[in-house]
Amino acid sequence: MLLKKSPSNPIQAASMGINKTEDQAISGWERLRFLYEQPSMERDLSRRIINMAFLTGFFFGGVATSAQARETFERSNIGQRFLSASDVLKRQADYAIVRFAKSGFPMGFKCALVSGSIVYADFLKIFHCG
Numbered sequence: 001m002l003l004k005k006s007p008s009n010p011i012q013a014a015s016m017g018i019n020k021t022e023d024q025a026i027s028g029w030e031r032l033r034f035l036y037e038q039p040s041m042e043r044d045l046s047r048r049i050i051n052m053a054f055l056t057g058f059f060f061g062g063v064a065t066s067a068q069a070r071e072t073f074e075r076s077n078i079g080q081r082f083l084s085a086s087d088v089l090k091r092q093a094d095y096a097i098v099r100f101a102k103s104g105f106p107m108g109f110k111c112a113l114v115s116g117s118i119v120y121a122d123f124l125k126i127f128h129c130g
Contacts, residue, residue, distance in 0.1 A: 046116065053115035054108040061107025062100035069099035 073095045082088045 054112040057111030058104040058108030062104035
């Protein structure tokens with residue numbers, strides 16, 4: 001009969017799902033370091049959450065300024081003459097896309113940063129509360 005040998009390293013014990021005692025308490029930074037050292041399901045899940053948070057933040061950050069972009073374009077180009085009506089639409093669309101990206105990237109980065117720092121409380125928690 002083969003018995004499973006319990007790991008001596010507390011990080012390995014946590015990765016195997018073994019309940020840890022207070023003697024084997026793992027600090028949050030060790031957990032975070034372990035998250036990126038070995039392939040794990042938690043790392044893949046964290047990456048997906050961060051990607052979706054970035055895309056969601058990018059979208060909502062860009063949409064929030066799209067109406068402002070139209071007003072700003074009209075205000076800043078009041079006296080300017082354009083070649084045709086299609087030229088106006090092209091420049092307005094270009095301006096809206098640039099403003100969408102300019103406001104979307106910072107918002108997406110902030111959302112990814114916040115959601116990436118909040119990790120699963122049982123195994124991937126960086127800071128212990130209480």
